[in-house]
Amino acid sequence: MDVPTQAHLTTLRDLLLYRRRELTSDVHAAELTRQAAVSSSPATEVSTHAEGAAQFAQAEVDAAQEQRDRDELAQVDAALVRLDQGVYGDCADCGEAIALQRLMAQPAALRCAACQVAFEHRPGAAAHRA
Known part of the structure; x- marks a missing residue:
């Protein structure tokens, strides 16, 4: 590292x-x-x-x-x-690295920005955003 x-x-x-x-x-x-x-x-x-x-x-x-x-x-x-x-720092959905800028803004982020958007547009996902 x-x-x-x-x-x-x-x-x-x-x-x-x-x-x-x-x-x-x-x-x-x-x-x-x-x-x-x-x-x-x-x-x-x-x-x-x-x-x-x-x-x-x-x-x-x-x-x-x-x-x-x-x-x-x-x-x-x-x-x-x-x-x-x-x-x-690894996206829970796609496995790719989460951008440092996203982690600095949202240190507990579980997903990269693209996967988070897709997650939020799934039916019933509104209660589990992060």
Whole structure:
């Protein structure tokens, strides 16, 4: 492995580890917020239906954000495993190298750009993008 490639892999590992720390912190904060909301909800009364609807909508948004962070955390962890196994940067579909520019922008990318576009256009693939 040449020196530039080693340097890129080190940079990409650092990006993945940094993002992992961010996501872990975000998920933990969301868990604490959710627990606080659950423990205080019986004492909190909703004065109007609009207020109740707004609280429900916010809870739904918060849950979706937390799930998105959990999903991304799993993708980052999987990328770190691929890095340790020496297969990081290889497209899961075609086996070709994923462009460095794509990996710098999306370090947990599983597919090259062309395969990702094809994947996203498959029926039912919208929930599994990355």
